[in-house]
Amino acid sequence: NRLAPIRSLVAFLYSKNIINLRKESIDLPTVITLEANFLTDDEQAKMIKACSSLRETALVLCLLRSGLRVSELINAHADDLYERSLVVRSGKGGKPRVTFISEDANIAIKNYHHTLANPLYLFPSESGKISRQYIARLITNISKRAGINKKVSPHTLRHTFATNLLRAGARIEDVQPMMGHANLRTTMIYMHFTNDYLKGRYDTFTEKLPLTIDTER
Numbered sequence: 704n705r706l707a708p709i710r711s712l713v714a715f716l717y718s719k720n721i722i723n724l725r726k727e728s729i730d731l732p733t734v735i736t737l738e739a740n741f742l743t744d745d746e747q748a749k750m751i752k753a754c755s756s757l758r759e760t761a762l763v764l765c766l767l768r769s770g771l772r773v774s775e776l777i778n779a780h781a782d783d784l785y786e787r788s789l790v791v792r793s794g795k796g797g798k799p800r801v802t803f804i805s806e807d808a809n810i811a812i813k814n815y816h817h818t819l820a821n822p823l824y825l826f827p828s829e830s831g832k833i834s835r836q837y838i839a840r841l842i843t844n845i846s847k848r849a850g851i852n853k854k855v856s857p858h859t860l861r862h863t864f865a866t867n868l869l870r871a872g873a874r875i876e877d878v879q880p881m882m883g884h885a886n887l888r889t890t891m892i893y894m895h896f897t898n899d900y901l902k903g904r905y906d907t908f909t910e911k912l913p914l915t916i917d918t919e920r
């Protein structure tokens with residue numbers, strides 16, 4: 704917050720040719736929030752089963768299997784998907800990338816598109832694009848129908864995508880480009896939830912600690 708007005712002043716001075724410094728040269732700190740909000744295998748199955756239409760099934764599977772951000776899903780065109788490769792035209796920071804979807808997600812999207820007449824967008828609405836609010840409400844409603852007792856948002860499904868890959872043995876360097884992370888450190892957040900080695904070491908150490916409650920109950 705303190706740097707923002709300084710950057711504004713620098714931008715003004717630059718526009719008046721008073722200084723040669725651009726505001727972009729004053730870096731703002733990146734705040735990374737650590738969230739342990741992802742779906743378990745059982746919760747993922749419940750989410751998919753709770754979908755009540757081809758559209759809902761396709762949308763949930765697409766988010767779970769691609770790692771797309773909501774903004775990227777909204778702007779995805781139907782022809783951006785080709786043989787399970789999904790082109791993200793403009794990711795975060797305006798950078799394009801390619802991610803992929805699973806066979807079940809691909810089939811679900813094809814089944815949904817068979818009900819449409821030449822859709823422009825991957826998930827169109829009557830007015831053109833679907834909105835962030837629509838997707839957020841839809842994911843929340845499906846999670847409630849599924850009986851999942853925690854807050855579930857579209858970003859939860861993105862977290863789940865990364866966690867699924869790492870738990871299955873994917874290298875973090877492989878997950879990074881599919882998530883569209885500019886910095887590997889951002890992707891490394893997900894390692895905290897999937898590091899079975901560290902968890903095993905922790906259990907080895909804590910086995911030597913005295914128990915404070917009866918675990919046999």
